[in-house]
Amino acid sequence: MKYTHIHTLYFLLLEIKHSSSGWSFFTLLRTSFADTIQPLSSEKYVVEGKNVTLSCNYSAGTGNVNSLQWYRHYVGAKPQFLLLVNEYLNKSEPDLRLYSKATKEIKRVDLEIFSTAVSDSAVYYCALQPTVTGNTRTLYKKLTHCIASQKVVLYTWIVILNIKKS
Structure with a gap:
């Protein structure tokens, strides 16, 4: 599936309040702008x-x-923030066995999970935040702040990862 930008976070929050199915509300949003993000596999x-690598392709039509x-x-829990990267900075979280990098030339972002464990089985999301606002705070820290600033963030589901015992 491919998703494009939403108009404002306020519109997004209205959708959240009316959703009873967790994060699946993102499939209901209207689209605009040209920025997109989509998984390479579901x-x-x-x-x-x-080791396993999860990937999303993205486009940045707005810059x-x-x-x-x-x-x-x-399942049954809130989504957990893992990593934030950009086209110029890769990120690693050794304690979580994670590494992420964005490749600007091919517009792809990868998440590598090292030495997978059964506990890594989950749904993984990639999110795209274009530079359309001057707000430098991130969505996962203070959602209420984002309402005021109307930060635009685009999400997509990427992959259901299933780890099998060896």
């Missing part, structure tokens, strides 16, 4: 202990991309 299977974000969502 599901992956990997044997425990192996450069300010940040690309990764989230993990376990």
